[in-house]
Amino acid sequence: MRFGIIVFPGSNCDHDCQYVTETLLGEPTHFIWHQETTLPEIDALIVPGGFSYGDYLRAGAIARFSPIMDAVIDFAQKGGYVLGICNGFQILTEAGLLSGALLQNRSTKFICKWTALRVESNQTDFTRAYQAKQRISLPIAHADGNYFIDREHLAELETNNQIVFRYVDDSGEPSEKSNPNGSVNNIAGICNEAGNVLGMMPHPERAADPVLGGIDGIKLFQSLQISWKQHVRA
Amino acid sequence: MSEPEQEAIPYHTLTGEEYEKTKTLLGRSPNATELAIFSAMWSEHCSYKSSRPYLKRFPTEGEHVIHGPGENAGVVDIGDGWVAVFKIESHNHPSYIEPFQGAATGVGGILRDVFTMGARPVALLNSLRFGPLEIPKNRYLLEQVVAGIAGYGNCIGVPTVGGEIVFNETYSKNPLVNVFCLGIAKKEEIVTATASGVGNPVIYVGSKTGRDGVHGATMASAELDESTQDRHTVQVGDPFTEKRLVEACLELIHSGCLVGIQDMGAAGLTSSATEMADRGNCGIEIDLAKVPLREEKITYEEIMISESQERMLLVAEKGREAEVAAIFNKWDLDVAQIGWVTDDKYFRVKDGDQVVAEIPVNALTAEAPVYDRPVKEPAFQDMLLGLNIDGISTPKSFSKTLLTILGSPNFSSKAWVYQQYDHMIQTNTVIPPGSGVAMIRLKGTEKALAMTTDGNSVYSLLNPYFGGAIAVAEASRNLACVGAKPIGLTNCLNFGNPERPETMWAFGLTVEGIRDACTNFEIPVVSGNVSLYNETLGLGIYPTPVIGMVGLVDLMDLIKNPLTPGFKRPGEKIVLIGDTREELGGSAYLKIIHSQERGYPPNLDFKKEIGVQALVREAAHAGLLSSAHDCSEGGLAVTLAECCLLSEKHVGAKVEIAPPSFRMDGYLFGESQSRIIVTVKESHLSALKNRIEKQGLPYSILGDTGGSGLEISVQNKTHPIIHLSIDEMHASQSKGISHYFTDSTDKE
Numbered sequence: 018m019r020f021g022i023i024v025f026p027g028s029n030c031d032h033d034c035q036y037v038t039e040t041l042l043g044e045p046t047h048f049i050w051h052q053e054t055t056l057p058e059i060d061a062l063i064v065p066g067g068f069s070y071g072d073y074l075r076a077g078a079i080a081r082f083s084p085i086m087d088a089v090i091d092f093a094q095k096g097g098y099v100l101g102i103c104n105g106f107q108i109l110t111e112a113g114l115l116s117g118a119l120l121q122n123r124s125t126k127f128i129c130k131w132t133a134l135r136v137e138s139n140q141t142d143f144t145r146a147y148q149a150k151q152r153i154s155l156p157i158a159h160a161d162g163n164y165f166i167d168r169e170h171l172a173e174l175e176t177n178n179q180i181v182f183r184y185v186d187d188s189g190e191p192s193e194k195s196n197p198n199g200s201v202n203n204i205a206g207i208c209n210e211a212g213n214v215l216g217m218m219p220h221p222e223r224a225a226d227p228v229l230g231g232i233d234g235i236k237l238f239q240s241l242q243i244s245w246k247q248h249v250r251a
Numbered sequence: 252m253s254e255p256e257q258e259a260i261p262y263h264t265l266t267g268e269e270y271e272k273t274k275t276l277l278g279r280s281p282n283a284t285e286l287a288i289f290s291a292m293w294s295e296h297c298s299y300k301s302s303r304p305y306l307k308r309f310p311t312e313g314e315h316v317i318h319g320p321g322e323n324a325g326v327v328d329i330g331d332g333w334v335a336v337f338k339i340e341s342h343n344h345p346s347y348i349e350p351f352q353g354a355a356t357g358v359g360g361i362l363r364d365v366f367t368m369g370a371r372p373v374a375l376l377n378s379l380r381f382g383p384l385e386i387p388k389n390r391y392l393l394e395q396v397v398a399g400i401a402g403y404g405n406c407i408g409v410p411t412v413g414g415e416i417v418f419n420e421t422y423s424k425n426p427l428v429n430v431f432c433l434g435i436a437k438k439e440e441i442v443t444a445t446a447s448g449v450g451n452p453v454i455y456v457g458s459k460t461g462r463d464g465v466h467g468a469t470m471a472s473a474e475l476d477e478s479t480q481d482r483h484t485v486q487v488g489d490p491f492t493e494k495r496l497v498e499a500c501l502e503l504i505h506s507g508c509l510v511g512i513q514d515m516g517a518a519g520l521t522s523s524a525t526e527m528a529d530r531g532n533c534g535i536e537i538d539l540a541k542v543p544l545r546e547e548k549i550t551y552e553e554i555m556i557s558e559s560q561e562r563m564l565l566v567a568e569k570g571r572e573a574e575v576a577a578i579f580n581k582w583d584l585d586v587a588q589i590g591w592v593t594d595d596k597y598f599r600v601k602d603g604d605q606v607v608a609e610i611p612v613n614a615l616t617a618e619a620p621v622y623d624r625p626v627k628e629p630a631f632q633d634m635l636l637g638l639n640i641d642g643i644s645t646p647k648s649f650s651k652t653l654l655t656i657l658g659s660p661n662f663s664s665k666a667w668v669y670q671q672y673d674h675m676i677q678t679n680t681v682i683p684p685g686s687g688v689a690m691i692r693l694k695g696t697e698k699a700l701a702m703t704t705d706g707n708s709v710y711s712l713l714n715p716y717f718g719g720a721i722a723v724a725e726a727s728r729n730l731a732c733v734g735a736k737p738i739g740l741t742n743c744l745n746f747g748n749p750e751r752p753e754t755m756w757a758f759g760l761t762v763e764g765i766r767d768a769c770t771n772f773e774i775p776v777v778s779g780n781v782s783l784y785n786e787t788l789g790l791g792i793y794p795t796p797v798i799g800m801v802g803l804v805d806l807m808d809l810i811k812n813p814l815t816p817g818f819k820r821p822g823e824k825i826v827l828i829g830d831t832r833e834e835l836g837g838s839a840y841l842k843i844i845h846s847q848e849r850g851y852p853p854n855l856d857f858k859k860e861i862g863v864q865a866l867v868r869e870a871a872h873a874g875l876l877s878s879a880h881d882c883s884e885g886g887l888a889v890t891l892a893e894c895c896l897l898s899e900k901h902v903g904a905k906v907e908i909a910p911p912s913f914r915m916d917g918y919l920f921g922e923s924q925s926r927i928i929v930t931v932k933e934s935h936l937s938a939l940k941n942r943i944e945k946q947g948l949p950y951s952i953l954g955d956t957g958g959s960g961l962e963i964s965v966q967n968k969t970h971p972i973i974h975l976s977i978d979e980m981h982a983s984q985s986k987g988i989s990h991y992f993t994d995s996t997d998k999e
Contacts, residue, residue, distance in 0.1 A: 026582065027491050029408025033678045036694065068406040071491025127401050129673045130666075158405070158673045223675050228692060228811055230683075 018245045020046040021059035023089065023105075025080045030066035030102065030222065037225045037238055038063075044242070051083040060245050061098035062089065064105030066158070066220060076119060076161045077107035086112055098142060098241055099214040103159055106206070106216035115209055115216045116174070117166035122159070123199030129158040131231065132197055134205055134219060135185045138178050141208055142244035143215045146236040152189045153233035155219035157197060157205075162218040164200035164207075174207060182206035182217055262287035262552045269293060269620055276614040284600065284608045287552035288615065291518035292525060295783050298619040301749035302781045305762045313775035315738060321530075323364040323444050323513060324434070325777025327739045329803050333693065334438050335700055336370035339378070339431040339741045339799040341782035345486070346399075346428040350392045354399030354428050355488035359560055361432040362409065363514035366497050367563065369442040369504045370434030373677060374691050375404050376414040377430045378704040378743070378797045382423025384660055384991045389418075392426050394992065399488075400430070401671040406490035407497065411672035412680055413689030414704050416988075418660045421708065424787035429743040429780075431704055431799040435693060442504055444513035446527040446535055446566045446592050451510055453524070453535055453590040454572070456579050457496050457562035459545035460520070462553055463487050474748055474786040492561040492584070499582040500563065506578065508571035515562040521555045521615075523564040524590075525598050529616040536599040537590035539607065551607050555600065566592060626759060627752035635713055638836055638850030645916050649963075649973045652844055652920070653888050654983045657896075659843045662885055663987020664896075682813050686897055687881065688729045692810050699804040699813075701735035707884065708793040709837045710852035715757040717852050719764025719796050721924060724860050725883055726800035727772055731864035732816070732879040732927060734809040734871030735802025739777040740769070742798050747791020749783045757794040765796060771857040774800070806872055814871050816880035817897030818904065821957030823877055824936050825904055829863050829926030830949035831887060833917035839885050840920035853924050860925040862948050867927050875939050877930045886920035888963065888973060890928055891953075895961050895977050896984055903977055906954035906963045915972065919963070930956055 020038040024031050031048060039046040047057050051069075056062070069080035080086070093099045093114050101109035109115045122128055131154050136147040147153070166174065174180050182205040186195035191203035198218075206217030221234030263286045265273065273281045273289050281289060295301060311319035317334060318326040324338035342357025358375060365372050377400055382389040393416075404411045414431070446453070463486050503509055511531065513523040520542070528535040539554055549557075567575050572588060579586035593599070598615065600608040611618075646652040656662050669684035681699055682690035692699040705726040711718025727737050742765060747754045769776055785792045804810060835841055836850025870876050880897075882890040895903050911918040931939050936952075943950045961980065964971040 026495050027406070029406075029494065029676060033676065036678060040694075067408060068491065068494070071406060071489070071494075073491065126398070127405055127671045127673070129405075129675060130670050156675050158675060160405075220675070223678055226678065228681060229675070229678060 018044045018061065018242055019059045020044055020061050020063060021049050021056060022046060022063045022065055023051060023085060024048050025051045025069035025083060027069045027071055028065050028067035030220065033222045034063050034065050037222045041225055041235065042238055042242065049085060051085050054084050054088060056088045056092055061100065061241055062092055064099065064101040064108050066103030066105060069104055069108065076104060077111040080108045081111040090114060093214050096211065096213050100143065101216040102220055102222065103218055106218055107161065109214065109216045114214050115207060116170050117164055117207065119161050120163040120165050121161050122163050127160040128197055130156065132157050132219060133185050133195060134182045135189055137180045137183055140178065141181060141212050141215065143208070143237055143240050144181060145243055146240040152185060154224065154231050155221055155234055156223045157219050159218055162198040162200065164204045166201055171201060177210055179207050179210065180204055181208050181215060182219065262290055262556060264290040265293065272620065276618055277610065282608065284551040284555060285610055287556055288521050288608055288610060291521050291556045292615040293619050297518050297522055299781055300620050301622050301624050301755070301783060302758065303621055304623065305759055308762055308766050309776040310766065310769050311776050313739065316775050316777055317441065318443065319775065319777050320779060323367050325739060325741060326368060326441055327777060328438065329698060329738065331696060332438050333696065334436055334441060335738065335801055336365050336368045336434040336436060337432065337741055337799065337801055338364050338778040339429055339743045339797065340364065340780040341743050341745060342428045342430065343425065343745065343782050343785055346396055347426055350395035351399040352487050354396040355403040356486045356560055357428050357430045358400055358403040359488045359490065359493050360514065360516050361430045362407065362493065363516070365432045365434035366500055367444065367512045367514050368434065369440040370436035371501060372409045372432050372434045373679060374433040374689065374702060375409050375411045375430065376689065376702055376704050376799065377411065377428065378414050378706065379416045380422040380427035380795065381418055382420055383418055386423060389423060390991055396426065396428055397668050397671055403488055403490045405673040407494045408676050410674045410676045410680055412674050412691060413684045413702060416665055416668060419708065421793045424790065425785045425792045427745050427795060429797050431741065433700065433702060433801060440504060442509055443511055444527050444530060445511040446531040446533055448510055448569070449533065449592055449594045451566050451569050451592045452572050452588045453537060453592065454565050454567055454575055454586060455542060455562065455589045456565060456586045457584055458489065458492055458559055459543040459585055460554055460557050460562065461545040461559045462549060462557060463559050474784050486558045486560045488560050495582040495584055496561050496563065499579050499584055502578050503575060506574060508568050508574050510566040510568060512563055512565040515564055517558065519557050520564065525612055525615045527564065527566065528598060528612045534593035534595045534597045534599065534612060535590060536593050536601065538601045538603065540603050541587050541589040543585040543587055551602070624749050624755040625752040626756045628756050629753040635849055636851055640835065643845055645914060646844065649888070649919055650975050653892060653973055653975065654980065656839060656843050656885055656889055657892055657980055658983035658987050660987045661839065662889060662984065664985045665988065667989040667992065681810055682733065682815060686816050688733050690733055690804065690813055697805060697807050699810045701730050701733045701802040701804055703729040704797055704799045705729065706795055706797040708795040709842065709848050711761060711794040711796060712848065713837045713850065713852045715760035715794050716764040717855055718794060719761040720768040720855050721852070722796050722798040723765055723768035723772065723774070724855055724924060725881065726798045727774065728864055728881045728927065730800060730802035731868045732881055733804065733814050734806065734868055735804045736868065737772065737774045737800055737802045739775050740798055740800040741777060742779040742796060744781045745785055745792060745795040745797065746783050747786045754791060761794055761796050772861060808874060809871060814876055814879050815897065816878055816894055817899055818894050818902035818930060818956045819877040820900065821902055823930040823932055823956045825906065825953040825956060826929050826931060826939065826950060827882065827926060827953050828866060828929060828943060828948060828950045830923065831918055831921060831926065832923045833913035834921045834923045835917050838920060838922045840916065853922050855924045862946050863925045863927055866942060866946055866948060867929065870939055870942060875931055875935045877932060879927055879929045882926035882928050883922055883924065886922055888919040892961055892980050894928060896980055901959065901977050902956050903958040903960045904954060904956050905958055908953065908963065908965055910965050
C-alpha cells in the first residue's frame with residue numbers, strides 16, 4: 018500500500034506520519050510538495066498536522082488554495098482514502114471535503130495532552146481494527162480544535178454515522194468535563210458521507226510506537242491497510 | 252535610505268574612554284555609522300566585556316567535545332556518527348518590555364543558533380523566573396511569556412519538553428526567560444560560523460530588514476527603569492518564516508555549497524559579519540544597497556544594528572550562488588548577495604561605491620574593551636547568613652506544612668504551563684515534562700538524550716559559590732536518576748549591574764562554583780550566555796545561574812522503560828541513598844512557611860555526590876531500580892510526596908524513620924545534597940545494598956510503597972507525623988498556579 022503525505026510550508030507532523038507508515042508499517046511513503054498539481058500513484062493520502070502558512074488568516078484557510086488541493090479533492094471524490102489530522106482536518110473542512118469548522122479552543126489556549134476517546138463507529142475503512150465503542154487514548158495538540166457545526170448538519174452527521182471519534186471520560190461517556198476544547202457533542206473526528214475521508218483533531222501518529230507510552234493510534238493506520246487489501250481483493 | 256544626520260548620533264552608547272579608544276584603533280574619528288557599529292559590538296551583550304576574564308576559567312574541553320564556546324552552539328560527539336548540539340540563552344530584557352514577543356523571539360534565536368550549526372532542533376526547554384502571582388503584572392508576564400514560547404515553538408514543530416518555573420519577589424521587575432535548544436546532526440554535517448575563501452560571496456537570506464530590534468543589544472546592556480517602554484527595541488517573531496528558514500538552511504547545508512553561516516542575532520548584520528570574518532581571520536565587504544529592506548528611509552546605522560528576526564548571513568562557495576538562490580526561492584525567502592570575503596581583515600560597509608564604514612575586524616572583536624570590574628562582598632551578607640534556628644518554631648502539623656509547600660507555586664504542578672506547549676511533536680518524547688528531566692529518543696539509533704535545567708537563586712544569594720556548584724550537581728543528579736551520563740553543559744548567568752562591585756563579587760564566586768563542580772564531575776562547559784544589568788530602579792535580581800545539562804542514555808531498556816520518579820507498584824522497598832543533616836538554611840520550607848531567606852545553604856561534598864550519582868546510574872543500568880527521584884528542594888517529605896503524585900497508578904507509601912538527632916522539620920524539609928530516593932523490588936534489595944555498601948555510601952531503608960496516601964511515622968510512636976491521601980495532596984498541588992488564571996478549563 019502506498020501512502021502520500023502532503024507537505025505545505027509550515028506542515029510539521031509530516032515526518033511523524035511518515036515514520037508510522039514507512040518505518041513502523043513498512044509501506045512506501047511519498048512526500049508531496051504543495052506546489053505540485055498532480056498526485057503520484059498512491060492508495061491513501063495524509064494531510065498532516067502543523068501550521069500550514071503559519072495558520073495566518075485562519076487555520077487551513079490559505080493551504081486550501083495551494084496548487085495541490087485540486088488533485089486532493091479529485092482523489093477524494095474518486096473514493097481515495099484521505100486522512101486529515103489536526104491542521105489536516107482544518108484544511109479538509111476549509112476545502113469543503115468535510116462539513117463543519119474548527120474554532121478556537123474554549124480555553125483560548127493551545128492544549129497538548131493525552132485524551133480519552135470513544136470509537137463511535139468501527140464500520141469505517143479507518144477504524145475497522147478497533148472494537149465497537151472501544152475506549153482509546155490519543156494525544157491532542159491544538160489551539161483551534163473546537164469543532165462546530167449547525168444543528169441541522171449535526172443531525173445529518175449523527176444519522177449517517179459520520180461521527181467517528183468523541184472525547185469521553187473515565188466511564189467512557191462524552192461529558193462536559195472530558196471535552197477539552199468545547200467541540201459540539203464532544204466530536205473529535207468525523208468522516209464524509211462516503212466514508213473515505215476522515216478528519217480528526219487527535220494525533221494517531223503520536224500513539225503508534227510503544228516507546229511513546231501508547232499504541233492506540235496504530236490501529237487506525239492498520240485499519241487502512243486492512244481496508245485497502247479487501248478493496249484490492251474485491 | 253537617507254544620509255545620516257551629522258548632528259544626531261542616536262545609536263552611540265560608548266563611554267568617553269571607549270570613544271577615545273575607537274579613535275586610536277581607527278587613527279581618526281569614527282563617523283556615525285561606525286559609532287553605531289562600535290557601540291553594538293562593544294556592548295556588554297556582544298562583547299562580554301565584564302565577564303570575559305571569568306568565563307575563561309570554565310573547563311571547556313573533553314574527549315567528546317567537538318566545538319566548545321565561541322561557536323553559535325556547543326557540539327558534543329555522542330557516538331555512531333551522531334552529535335548533540337545545544338545552548339541556552341537569555342531573553343530577559345525584551346520579555347519584560349513585551350513578554351509575548353520577547354519570549355517568542357528568544358525561542359527563535361536559540362533555534363537559529365542550533366540549526367546554523369547544521370543540526371535539526373529536536374527539543375526546547377525553558378527556565379523561567381517571575382515575581383509572585385498575587386501581583387497582576389506578574390500573572391500577565393507569565394501568561395504572555397508562556398503564550399509567546401508556545402506560539403513560536405508549537406508552530407515551528409520543535410517540542411518543548413521541559414524546564415523550570417520559579418517564583419520569587421526578586422523577579423517582580425526583572426523576569427528571566429532563559430531558553431535552551433538541543434539539536435542533533437550527523438558529525439559530517441556540522442558547519443561553523445566561519446567566513447573563508449577570498450572572493451566567496453556573502454549572502455543574506457530570510458526576512459527583510461526593518462527597524463524592529465534596533466538598539467536591542469545595547470538595551471540589554473543597561474538597567475531598566477519604570478518608564479521603560481522601548482517596545483521598538485523588542486523584535487517581532489514570525490515562526491512560519493523561521494520554519495521555512497530551518498528547512499531551507501538544512502537543505503543548503505546538505506547541498507555542500509556552504510562555507511559558513513551565522514544567525515543575525517544581537518546586533519544583527521554587524522555582529523554576524525564581523526564575527527564570521529573574525530573566526531576566519533579575513534575581511535568582509537558588504538553593500539547596503541543590496542540588503543532586502545522592508546521600511547523606507549531607514550538609516551545606515553539602523554540597517555547595521557537592526558535585530559529583525561529570521562535572518563541569516565552566509566558565505567557560499569563562489570560559482571554556486573544560483574544553487575543557494577534556488578533553495579531559498581523554493582521556500583519563498585529573500586536571498587541576496589550583499590558582499591564578499593576579502594583578505595584585508597577589514598569590515599567594510601558600502602552604499603554602492605561610497606564607503607560608509609571601514610573598521611579593522613579585530614577592533615570590533617579582540618580589541619573590544621575588557622573590564623576588570625571592582626569586587627566587594629555585600630555589607631548585608633553576614634546578616635543573611637545569620638539564621639537563628641532556635642527562633643523558628645516547629646509546625647504543629649507536618650501534614651499541613653507539607654500541603655502548604657505542595658500548593659505553593661514553586662512546588663505545584665506545572666501542567667497549566669506545559670500543556671500549552673506541544674511537547675510530543677517529532678514523536679521522540681520518552682519522558683514528557685513534569686518530572687524534572689526530559690528524555691527524547693533518537694530514531695534509528697539505540698540512544699536517547701536526557702535534559703534538564705537547574706538553578707536555585709536563594710542558595711546563590713546566600714552563598715554564590717555553592718549556588719553555582721549545587722546547580723551543576725543537581726542537574727547532573729537529575730540525569731543520573733534516569734540513568735543518563737552527562738556529556739556537557741551550557742549555562743546562562745543572570746546577574747544585576749556589573750558596575751556594582753557586589754554583583755561582580757557574586758559573579759566571580761558563581762563561576763568558581765560552577766568551574767569546581769564541572770572539574771570534579773568531568774563535565775565540560777560547551778556553550779553559554781551571560782545576562783547582566785537585570786536591574787530595575789537600582790534593584791538587582793538575586794544571582795541566578797541556570798545550568799542546562801544534557802546526558803546520554805545508550806541502553807534500550809532505559810529508553811523503552813524509562814526510569815521516572817513516580818512509584819511503580821505497591822510492595823516495593825523505598826531506599827534513601829545519601830544522608831540527611833539539619834540543613835534548613837536557604838530551604839523552601841524556611842521561605843514558604845517562615846518567610847525567611849537566610850542561613851548557610853546546604854553543603855556539597857563533591858566526592859560523595861559523584862559516588863551517589865554513579866551508584867544510581869549503574870544500578871539503573873543493571874535493571875535494579877523501579878523509580879528514582881532527586882531529593883533536594885523541599886526535602887525528604889516533599890520528595891516522597893512527589894513520588895506518590897507522579898505515580899501513574901497512584902501508589903502511596905508507608906515510611907518509618909528512626910528518631911533524628913536534630914529538629915524534625917530539619918529532617919523532613921532540610922535540603923541536604925547528594926540524596927536520591929529509589930524504589931526496588933524486594934528481590935533486588937540485597938543486590939542494591941551490596942552495591943551501596945561496597946561504595947561506602949550512607950543509606951537508609953525508609954519503608955514500603957503501597958496504600959493510597961503518604962504516611963510517615965517515627966519508630967515507637969503510635970501516631971504518624973504525616974498522614975495524607977494522594978487525593979488531598981493532588982488537590983493542593985494541582986492548583987498552585989492554575990487557580991490564578993480563570994480561563995483554564997483544564998485544572999487537573
